[in-house]
Amino acid sequence: MNYMEIDTPALIVDYDIMMNNIKTVQDYANSKNVNLRPHTKTHKSPHIAKLQEEAGAKGIAVAKLGEAEVMAENGLKDIFIANEVVSPNKLERIKKLIESIDISFGLDSIEAANIIEDVFKDSNNKAVVLIEIEVGENRSGIIEEDDYRDLLSHLKNNCPHIRLKGIFSHDGNSYNAESLEECKRIHLTSQERTLKFAKIAEEMDMPLETVSVGSTPSMLNDFPILDGITEIRPGTYIFMDASMKNACKNCDTAATILASVISRPTDERVILDVGAKGITMQTRTKGITAVEGMGQIKQFPGVNIFDVYDEHAIIYDKNMRDSVKVADKVEIIPVHICPVVNLHEKAYFVSKGEVIKEVPILARGKLS
Template identity: 55%
Template sequence: MNYKEIDTPALLIDETVLNKNIKYMSNYAKEQNVKLRPHTKTHKMPHLAMEQVRNGAEGITVAKVGEAEIMAIYGLDDIFIANQIVGKQKLERIKKLAEQINISFGVDSVHHIEEIDEVFQGADKKAQVLIEIEVGEERSGIIEEVDYKLLLNSIRASKNVELKGIFSHDGHTYKAVDKDDCLDLFMTATTRTLHFANVARDMDFEVETISIGSTPPFMFGFDIPEGITEIRPGTYILMDGSQSNAIDSYAHSAASVLTTVISKPTAERVITDVGAKGLTAQSRSKGLTTTEGFGKIKEFEGVHIHGVFDEHAIIYNREFSNNVNIGDKISIIPNHICPVSNLYHKAYIVNDGEVVKEIEIAAQGKLQ
């Protein structure tokens, strides 16, 4: 059927652009001589994860144990959870997964090692962990070298934990003021990550994996310094308004939300049937990824969502209003695709206006 026959709101994915994005990052990783481990929290769809692996990805990254469990059910067998996992309940689930697939996960505290060591007592193989290094995003991760060395010594003393490598996330590149600033932030973060890898080697640890990741530097095609073994971009596969603004092009925007015009109360106000519950109320206010409003109307240049209620999108634009009628369907490119994917049960793959496949968003809501 034609995509405009789909009931709304609905998540659409342009197949041609999707394939272009998958191939771009796969080729980039090969050219840079690094492994590609895409972050599937962006789409939460095993079908797309398998496509990424079929196109050269070494394995996948997820954010939560629940996501890892779903991906494993669908046949993904090399998974990294790029997050600190706390609590015996979750660690028991990872221990069970480790019996079937290659799985690793993040740590940044001696507390983590002590808890993991206890849970993995008697396991057939040791827990595989990567230490997170904080590189400027001001989120989780090791900051001080002294704490890092204490953590390494804790791993050395553990009977059931094995160091696989280190990882970092330069998410603050989203706020870079321009391409040169993005490169500077990227290089600073990467240099810091490599330094911590060398500290581990100086303490006689084997560091198999040195993993970095965020989409902007890789969409710019920056050269990756020698020593990095793996990249973990996520958003690149679908893109969104903020990432498109960073590269000053919407040519990579594969995802959009189809919505119906349901009301035109004034000459310039238009209401559609998707709100915060189907689009989110997210925006970005700094740097290259700065967004206008709460989403961009795909079919009309310069028209954005002015505001969102739970179930309504509000647009103020007289020219746009003159060109649409109640019942018309339009597409919105969301500001941030990752939380939007988590709001839908399925996505529609569209090629040349026709729906070619419906894909289950099987990891939707898997936040535990």
Template identity: 55%
Template structure:
């Protein structure tokens, strides 16, 4: 079957680009003598996760308990939930995964996370490691003050069933770096701050088994990985998107596109495609090296961008594009940010050249609890 024979909108994945991306990142991790733990929230597909493991990854990261459960059901047994977990219901679900032999771990940044987990895990008689998240510039979750870090270490010392697994960090602020030099500066600071907490833990008699650090723009631009980092945790690298492509200076690594049909040409400039916010999202990147024009880039005409989206319509205001396409033609769109886009589709089509070679279930789609 040719991909242009598919009904639209449809999520396509270029097999050769995907495979090259997986090889690149694994080689980068191997060169730096660190483990690779891909963040699968990007693609939400156990099949791609297994490709990453086969390529050499030590395990996977997920964002939610539901994703961990789904990946475990598909036979993946080493899973880190790179997020804080709150609530007895979620903790009990993690305990059940541990009882089934899944090597499960998750993030914490508050003492109450630890005490609640200890209560649940003691009832289930399971030991589960946690990683303390360190805030390194993204201004999101994670430890900011050293005193709070020490309080967490002291709380962990009192636990029988919650183990100290190490620390993790994410320099999502690297997406907004003004240039490559600034990106490298952010990466160095992020790692140095992360490693400072490793030393602080050691000074308090607790060694970090895992020091996990992640963000795709830094690794795709081959930043230096400092001694003491044990694990890289990128996500978007597998599929890439227009913003990540702009961060590395080429769209040639973008493996994922959305196939859409020209459905209307109501004026001499305006062209309407049959996919909108429900198939592309409304996300923009307007700052830093990931800056991307519009709400999607036309794969066949990379100088053309989507100007506006409604729920089910994408608007392109370009006379040149209008003159190049007819109603019924199909074009591919490189999303601005692929992670939320994958969550909108039930399946993806793996393509090689013009041919559809496989359908892949997006099994973790909607697993946001």
């Protein structure tokens, strides 16, 4: 059927654009001689993850253990949890996964290492970890070189049940860069810092198999990848969103939310049947990813969602109000696609206006 016949609100994925986005970033990784490990928190779909692997990706990244379990249950065999895992209960779940797939996860402290060592001391398999390096986002990750050296020494001398596979970083501060030139500087500076920590490990006779970096703004403008980086982990590129359109020139927006006009109460106000529970309340107001409002209306360039309630989107635009009727449908380009996908049970793949497949979002809601 034509996708405009789908009941609303609904997550729509333009299949052809998505596949082109997959190819574009895989070609970029290939041209830089690094592995691509896409972060699947954006789409939360084993089906899409397999499309990425079929195109050449070396495994996947996830944000949470629950996502990893869903991916593993559906045939994904090489998974990195790009996050610290410290709960003994979660580590017990990893012990089960490690019996059948290649799974690794992050840590950034001796405290975490001690918890991991204690859980894995009775296991036939070692815990496989990557140390996170803070590179400017002001989130998690090792900051001081002395703390990093202490952690390396502790792993080497006190943690026989942990295997250090590598290090990873995330230059999420690239989203707030004021220009593409600043984005490039953040991209290169974060790599340099990550490689500095890789060098320290080598000097301590702990060479690393994996040196992993990445964020979508850094990976879609053909910026250089420095020698020594082995892997990149962009995620948003698969779908893109309103904020990414300004930051990245080489991919197009594949995902939208189809919504219906349910009211035109004034001569300039339009109400749609989706709100915070379908598109979130997120905004982006800084740097190259800054965008007006809480979502853009695809059919009306320049028109943005002014406000949202739980189940309503509020738009003020006289031209749109005069151009649509109650029950008409429009597409919303979300500000930030990752949390939006997590709100939907399935995606409709569309090609040339026709629905070609319904894909369940099997890892939605897997927050633990």
